[in-house]
Amino acid sequence: MTLETSNLLSFLQPVTIGSLPGLDTLFSTQGIMVMLLAAYAGAMWMFLTSAPKVYTIMVSDVELARRLYEGMLELPAADVPLHYYYNYEQSLGTAVVDPLYMSPGIGRSTMGTQAAPDGLWYQLKKNTQVHVISGASLGEKNRQRHVCFDRACLEQVLLRVQMRGLKHKIRREKPLNFLVKDYDGNVIEMSEVSN
Numbered sequence: 001m002t003l004e005t006s007n008l009l010s011f012l013q014p015v016t017i018g019s020l021p022g023l024d025t026l027f028s029t030q031g032i033m034v035m036l037l038a039a040y041a042g043a044m045w046m047f048l049t050s051a052p053k054v055y056t057i058m059v060s061d062v063e064l065a066r067r068l069y070e071g072m073l074e075l076p077a078a079d080v081p082l083h084y085y086y087n088y089e090q091s092l093g094t095a096v097v098d099p100l101y102m103s104p105g106i107g108r109s110t111m112g113t114q115a116a117p118d119g120l121w122y123q124l125k126k127n128t129q130v131h132v133i134s135g136a137s138l139g140e141k142n143r144q145r146h147v148c149f150d151r152a153c154l155e156q157v158l159l160r161v162q163m164r165g166l167k168h169k170i171r172r173e174k175p176l177n178f179l180v181k182d183y184d185g186n187v188i189e190m191s192e193v194s195n
Contacts, residue, residue, distance in 0.1 A: 055153035
């Protein structure tokens with residue numbers, strides 16, 4: 001096999017970006033911007049898919065809820081997820097809350113004005129958290145109420161109640177409504193709010 005010297009010399013010449021087809025457009029200003037946008041989209045996708053699922057439960061007494069979730073249900077405390085640091089929940093969720101479930105002292109002007117997300121945070125499952133906030137009104141017979149918009153959350157709480165052998169009574173399946181008795185004899189109503 002013989003090689004011509006002109007082919008050999010062209011093979012040994014240095015490669016530049018301009019000599020490779022398509023690379024000059026890839027490293028142009030537009031190409032770099034497209035690569036940066038793709039990297040940003042990938043980073044956002046990774047962040048959002050790794051964020052925990054958060055269920056919110058509104059309660060009529062936060063301290064009573066703390067004793068229930070930490071003491072009786074033995075839920076471990078959880079860190080506040082990063083996407084909740086900027087009042088994400090307050091800006092999205094409370095605009096559709098029915099005033100029937102809100103306490104008389106909470107008005108629209110006070111919602112979302114806190115500097116940091118308040119309430120209690122618990123780890124319900126591996127990538128699932130419960131955010132307990134005040135705001136539910138007392139139920140019938142001045143019964144403490146825990147109100148949730150997500151059936152899956154209340155099913156997990158009910159499963160935890162049953163696993164711990166706590167006194168409870170299922171009042172209704174759809175929407176889910178059950179009663180739990182705590183160590184102090186308080187009856188807590190857990191209610192799913194159906195949309």
